[in-house]
Amino acid sequence: MVTSAPAVGSPAPPFALPATGDREISLADLAGRTVVLWFYPRDATPGCTSEGQDFTANATAFERAGAVILGLSRDSVASHEKFRAKHAMPFELLSDEDGDVCRAYAVLKMKKMYGKEFEGIERSTFLIDANGVLRHEWRKVKVPGHVDEVLAAVREP
Secondary structure, eight states: OOOOOOOTTSBOOOOEEEETTTEEEETGGGTTSEEEEEEOSOTTSHHHHHHHHHHHHTHHHHHHTTEEEEEEESSOHHHHHHHHHHTTOSSEEEEOTTOHHHHHTTOEEEEEETTEEEEEEOOEEEEEOTTSBEEEEEOSOOSTTHHHHHHHHHHOO
C-alpha cells in the first residue's frame, strides 16, 4: 500500500509506538510541545550514529527552544536501548517494527544493496508544532549540517 506524503501545514500523522525507557510514546501525549521526529535507517550504522551524535550534542539547545527530539527506526526496542546507551542519547527512540508510521510519513523507499532490493527508511526529519501540525520536513537528509538546520527551524518564530 502506497501512502502519500503528509503535507506541510496539515496535521501530522498520529503515532503511538513502543520506545526506550520501557514506555509507549504517542504524538497525542506530546500535545502542546514541539516535536522533532527523525527517521533513520538502522541503529549503530555510521550515518545513523553520526546523526544521533549531532542531535545529542544539540539536545540542550533543542530543549531550551521547547522541542522534544524523538528518533525512529524499524529496529527493536532492545536494539534501540543498546544504541541509545552506547552513545548517551538523552532522548527516546521509537520502534516501528511493522513500518506503519514509516508508511504514514512516506519514508519507506525501495533501496538496493549488494544487488538485492529491499524496503528501507529514507533518512528524513519532521518538525511538528505544539498543535500537531507538520511545519517542516527534510527528506533525503545528508547528515553534515542537518541538525543545525532543524534547530534553526525550531527557533523560528
